[in-house]
Amino acid sequence: MSVRRLAPAEDQPASFSFTEENERWIEKQIAKYPDGRQASAVIPMLWQAQKQHDGWLPQRAIEAVAARLGMPVIRVLEVATFYTMFNLEPVGRWFIQLCGTVPCHVKGSLDLKQVLLERIGDQQHVTADGNFSWLEVECLGACCNAPMLQINDDYYEDLTPDLLIKLLDDLAAGREVKPGPQNGRHASEPHDAVKTLQDPALFDGSLVGSWRKRFEQQDVKTPDEAKAAGEVVPPKAPEPAPAAAPTPQTEKQAATATGPNDPKPGRPDAGRPEHSAAADAPAQRAKSGEEPVAAAKQADASDASSKEGSETTGEPVPAPQSEKSEEPTPSRPSEGKPAAAADEPEASKAPRGRSKETE
Ligand code: FES
Structure with a gap:
């Protein structure tokens, strides 16, 4: 993409203001957007300014659009320099x-x-x-x-x-010129002889319904005919319930509409990666042939002291950790070091890396 800069100072006009006719046009454009969203009219306004100013946008026009829409000039400049349909330098007639x-x-x-x-x-x-x-x-x-x-x-x-x-x-x-193809062809039709869609039957209506006739010719049996012939007829699929008619809304209501007050709850394992199933889902236990968790045990599930292991050894069991985090993340840098190292002065610390004894 080419670098797009404003025209040099000698090409810039001293001032710019919209004509009365364009002011009326701008009023209509701005009225299309909800209150507080007038900045959405920035592109139509820049386009109109360009049309008014011999096909290019001077700096003063960009400033005038910014002032009219209450936008910072830099925001309008960003739009004008981004879209290549805006010419930032003078162009020919x-x-x-x-x-x-x-x-x-x-x-x-x-x-x-x-x-x-x-x-x-x-x-x-x-x-x-x-x-x-x-x-x-x-x-x-x-x-x-x-x-x-x-x-x-x-x-x-x-x-x-x-x-x-x-x-x-x-x-x-x-002299008058005619837009479009200059070599005499119509739109994007073939250059020379037409070679496709030439069958007159395509255009005389005789092929209407021909797709249905194809099935009739294939001798497809109705369910009753198939039953009479002793063939197995698959059960009929239930009719889908008719969709509820949408509630008519005005544009403003639609713009401010929110979700339902009683959204459907998500599945317990929704959002989990496939390899990490819910830890103790009843359905999972049933699937693997395990007994469901007793109600009394469920009540103690959050109590670390009642976990398996503490019952047998009497040792306190640490709070459960996720697979990824074996130790709690320290909230202060010094908490991440052994107490001795945290208090040690900088100069007396051992160099990083493995010592010979540990190797
Ligand atoms: S390549 Fe020229 S119009 Fe698409």
């Missing part, structure tokens, strides 16, 4: 965007580029008469009519160098 992506490239966009270089000059350079400037861009979404380019708001497709030269001559002379 006819601003040409040449597609240079692969389909157009293999169909000859390099030849068109040569024409533009010879007729107009370098990219982002406006001709002396102010008529033309051009820019190479990525795919414009008309690849089936490659090679193509966009002039202001219109596409001109199926171009050759000669067709492009004629197009530029016509524009410069003020």
